[in-house]
Amino acid sequence: MDKVLQFERRTKPVDPGGPGPGDDGDGGPARPKVERPDTHDLLRRMRRVDPNQARRYRQRTGE
């Protein structure tokens, strides 16, 4: 199956009566066709995350 079709299947909402979303032929989810995050967009976005964001993030206990 070509990549275009795979992309469409991964983003198309699933029909609960049909095969599983992102179906790879056996009714289950398929693995994305990339081995690592997109180095241009994803890693660039991740580098922009403040290294101290989690250090400052303080919450109260919830339920």
Added chain:
Amino acid sequence: MRLFGLETEYGITIDEVDRVDVVEESMQLIRCYQQGKFVPLWDYRLENPRRDERGFEVKNLLNDADEKVHLQQDRKRKIPFKELKSDLIIYNGSRFYNDHTHPEYSTGECISLFELVAQDKAGERIVDICARRRTEMLDQGVVRMYKNNTDFEGHSYGCHENYLMDRSVPFERILQGLLSFFPTRQIFCGAGKVGVEREDRAPIYQLSQRAEFFEVIASVDTMHKRPVVNTRDEPHADAAHYRRLHVIVGDANMSEYMTALKVGSTALVIDLIEADCLPDFRLKDPIAAMKNIARDQSYAWLVEVEGPGHRLVPAVEIQDAFLQLARREFAGRDRETDWVLGAWEDVIEKLSRDPMDLVGVCDWVTKKWLIDSFCEAENLAWDNPDDLFWMQSQDLEYSNVDREAGLYYLLESQGQMVRLVGDDEVAAAMSEPPSGTRAYFRGRSLEKFGDYVSSINWDRIVFKRNGRQHAVDMKLLVDEGRVRRYNEVLDNSETLESFLEALEKV
């Protein structure tokens, strides 16, 4: 029909502000949903979280030391309770309010998994819109909202699941089923977490955000000494026939697929419990098992089960045992059941072969894939505290509900995440209630006759007209036929008078 729903407490912060007043900000964020004056409608008299389904009531719920200090400080504020809670009921039948300084979105009752996913995602969109509106009101900073379960410093908040079930089922049988299912289901529905917050604070990746916060087997508490099985007895239905299983062990999922599989597989296990058809596994120590599975870096996920000798069983085997029974008992029952059975089987198979095959499906796998790639690109080390904070910051950003900033949403925009619902369905769910349940009755009643509603709760609406109150009890609105009749009356009524009159004849 089985009703289910999700309650998600969101984390809240403001970029560029050192000390955020979470009490004030959580309240103000909720208020940003509506343009007009806040009118408190939620009826708290119908709630009692201290009642235990084992037949007693505790005097007080437990709070940790931090929370006790906060509560003392909060008493000095001059904000009335109802104002602080800021309870809103949305036309889609959901509840949006301030719960323990966390904006909480509770979906309306659903009977379809895919509708539940749309309603849950609608909650994310609503929270995000409110954050943007609140940001516009501030002199400085950007309000950030996170669909996660921890601040990495020991403060956890929940994503609770609710399932209506048969009250006649003995509590011991409920325990038997859930104490082997809950600790092991995190292998697919855990959200993943960088670091450990308690005890040794090991610099490792865990499967679950919540696993390390559970300390007892069963209790009514939810904030301190949390139980694997919560025993709060608030059925919001006819208490003679129903109990509401209030599940607090789960993580908040960004993945639509995992939200559906988490709730779908749990609903099937409840079906098995009701049918008295359970696998023959009993974990020796469910609490230790939950923590050990979350921390196991080998992904063997071995747990000790009762029986002769020291018998270790992989968590995937226990999940598979539940799956095979569910398949035997319920396969072919309806389309969603078959979807859950197929997805559950596929995920178990991939977990036993190579968990990384579930990037784009499982939150914990996807997040690990992101973190590992980032560590490799930036040469970060797990034993370097500064590097660990940066990894935790990435962990946090995965759950940022801002679709222009969150890492999950960047992956989704790249087509890397499996979707179950379309953006148009999510947009519709922001105002339209799920079909076929009393959530429709609640939401549409408000939309149609909201000016006359004087109070509301999950199972009751009170209308006030010409000085007289008319209470509509919704405790029995949990069966298909009655729901259909009530909803038809509502749809066909032009005035409140004709509506109330017609309801009396149903």
